[in-house]
Amino acid sequence: MNDQRPITIIIAIILVGAVLLTKLFLIQVADDSFLKRAERNAIQRVVDHPYRGLVNDRKGNIMVYNNPIFDLMIIPKEFSVKDTTRFCEIFQISKEELIEGYTAARKYSYVKPSPLIKQISTSEFAKIQDYLIDYPGLFVMTRAVRSYPQPSAANALGYIGEISAAQLERDTLKYYRQGDYVGLSGIEGFYEKELRGVKGVKYKMVNVRGVDKGSFKSGEYDTASVAGHNLTSTIDLALQQYGEKLMEGKKGSVVAIEPKTGEILAIISAPSYDPNVLTGSKFGSNYLLLNRDESKPLFNRPIMAMYPPGSIFKIVQSLVGLQMGVLTPNTTYACNRSLVACHNHSSPVNLFGAIRNSCNPYYHQAYRAMINREVSSSTFKDTEIGLNAWREYVLKFGLGSPLGVDLFNEKGGSIPSSALYDRVYGPGRWKYSTIYSLSIGQGEMLVTPLQMANLAAIFANKGYYYVPHLVKAIDGDNRRIPEKYRTKMEVGVDAHHFDMVQDAMAEAIYGTAARAAIKDITIAGKTGTAQNPQGEDHSVFIAFAPKEDPKIAIAVYVENAGWGGRAAASTASLMIEKYIRGEVTRPSLEEYVLAGKFM
Missing domain, CATH: 3.90.1310.10 (Penicillin-binding protein 2a (Domain 2))
Structure with missing residues (x-):
């Protein structure tokens, strides 16, 4: 038995050696995980x-x-520091x-x-x-x-x-x-x-x-x-900078679009800020200061601010009425100021005169004809049916929902539906007399400045638009921008209806916005005054030019500046001249806008 002990020990040593050699083989040859761990320590x-x-x-x-x-x-x-004070100083x-x-x-x-x-x-x-x-x-x-x-x-x-x-x-x-x-x-x-x-x-x-x-x-x-x-x-930097100069010291928006493409030529939110302050190590502190600024420079007004469109919306009402067959160019209504206040002008007026003179009573009566079609025995039901049918036409103009510009946080505004009034007043408890303020772009209706500029492009194009966008090419190739920016959007109104509307808009310049007229450039435009419960009304103006071959469509909102024919129309006129001619030839009008004393 004693003779077997050396053999047992030898076998045990051999077995242990075999296990160790096998493990070593696995570690060094078959399994490279340890090698990778070692490399990671050195790489x-x-x-x-x-x-x-x-x-x-x-x-x-x-x-x-x-x-x-x-x-x-x-x-x-690996980090070590002996003198903390010196390190912090350096x-x-x-x-x-x-x-x-x-x-x-x-x-x-x-x-x-x-x-x-x-x-x-x-x-x-x-x-x-x-x-x-x-x-x-x-x-x-x-x-x-x-x-x-x-x-x-x-x-x-x-x-x-x-x-x-x-x-x-x-x-x-x-x-x-x-x-x-x-x-x-x-x-x-x-x-x-x-x-x-x-x-x-x-x-x-x-x-x-x-x-x-x-x-x-x-x-x-x-x-x-x-x-x-x-x-x-798509931005024209010279036009953008000029627009920002005109809007210094003011609150509001300017959006200019090339009608035939939907390319945004200028998009101004006032007040703004120097983009260089939101770079580098001071980003956090500077952002906090901008965010706390009561003038809200970070608030992107062209796509986020929502206002009543005011009289601008009368153009949409005219086109919808024409397409529905409720209105014709010869449809005439009296300027009945017992219905709603109006400007001083002759009465009665046809549709051309209503656009030129911005006649509130005309649109009060025209809108009622569009809404109350007598398709139901109930006045309340008739108004509900008419409102829903009218709303479908209006939504095609790019209103009531975001247009889809290539910016985040775009708002869509609001075109009221029967469901809204049912929630507010109850089903069957509202009629035309409840909603007539929509006839002149007031009430529960809201739009963004971008949507208004897009309306100007629709009027210029006689019934279509391209979704407004800020990028026209990627690495020089315009086919690489999203397809929706290259897709024509029809609004569902026959092109011939726009002829009379364009003529009336051109005439309106010499009535409600005479200061916007430019020698040798025919502008078609419309003023508006958006009501503001918190203070002075907002000045609004949309236009396109030249009328014969539109190169620019524009919307201007100047907050708390009153009548649209002053602040907004003057600003838009200067922007149009700057873009088409490359220079401004009316220094007195420029001084008037820069001074900002519109009230």
Whole structure:
């Protein structure tokens, strides 16, 4: 039995050795997970962020470009600092910010890099770059922020900012990571996928102190970033800047559209702000200041403000009445001021005269004829049926819902339905006398300035429009913009009905908006005064020109400026002349608008 002990020991040693050799084989040959773990400890994965695409105006002028900035990255495992006070002086942060940043980085990962100081400008980086070698675990990652050569079109262009937790959660493709910058509003937000480009990745060998030792495997696994697509905006920068100048010190909107394409030539929200303040390390504090500003510069009035259309809506009423067969050019009504107040003009008037003189009693009576068609034995039911039928016509003019412009947060306004009045008054308890204010664009009706500019384009085009949009080409190719911006939208009114309406709008200029007339340029327009329960009424004007071959359609809202023939019509007239002629030849009218003393 004693003789068998050495054999047993030898067998045991052999078995143990075999197990160890097998395990070693699996570790070194069959299973590469340990190799990968070892490599990860020595390899630093650096994301190469692409440059966002540029944005030009329709004539090729740069509106948005990229400016390099730097994020100071920290690897907590490697980071050490002996003199905290000196460190904070060099890098211009407080001790609390340093502790907070280090704690957040360590919570994220002890061995992976994360940002300690974000968005360091070029000038700030020049002051700190020589000190980086003194602090192991720190390195710089280059990024880019947006810059704006001219402080124009801020609400249209939008801004970029750090991605939120909610946005990260919605990113099903997992393209973004915490700390990435994305478009948050305007063109930047709507065209984020086109502008953002494609990230690249570089793998670097580092030693235990984090010192760069060169590319991993000669860059075999590196991928280059791809810059984003460049966008050509529809905006005419010179016209945009001129409009912003005219609206300085005022509240309101100006929207100008090229009728034949739906391209937005100018979109002005007043007051506005310099888009450069929402870039770089001061983004958070500047955004807070703008958001608290009582004048609401971040509020994009052209697509978010909603007003009663006022007398402008009489043009739509005229066209709907003509198409329904209720009105003809010769339909005549008396200017009966016992029904509703009106301007001083002769009576009675036909449809041409009603448009030219903006006759309120005419539309009171015409609208009643459209609504109460006597298709039911009940007056209440008859009004309900008539309102719903009329509303279907009006909705085709792009009212009552968002048009679909390439901007987020567009409002749709309101064209009241029978369901609304049923909720307010109860079914069968309202009739024409309840809703007659709709006849002249008041009451529960609301529109946006963009919708009003689109109406002007419809009148210019004699019955069609293209959805207004701010981008006309992607990398120079206009076929790459969304198809809906290249699709003609018919409003369902025969083209010949527009002939008389256009003539009447041209005549109206010399009545209610004489100051808008331009020598040798025929303007067709309509003034409006939108009622404002909170103060002075809003001045409204829409127009297109030249009448014979429209190049521009425009809507102007100047809040609390009273009659539309003053503030709004004057502003629109100057914008039209600026666009068609390239210059303004009426300095006295320009001075009048700039002074802003309309009341």
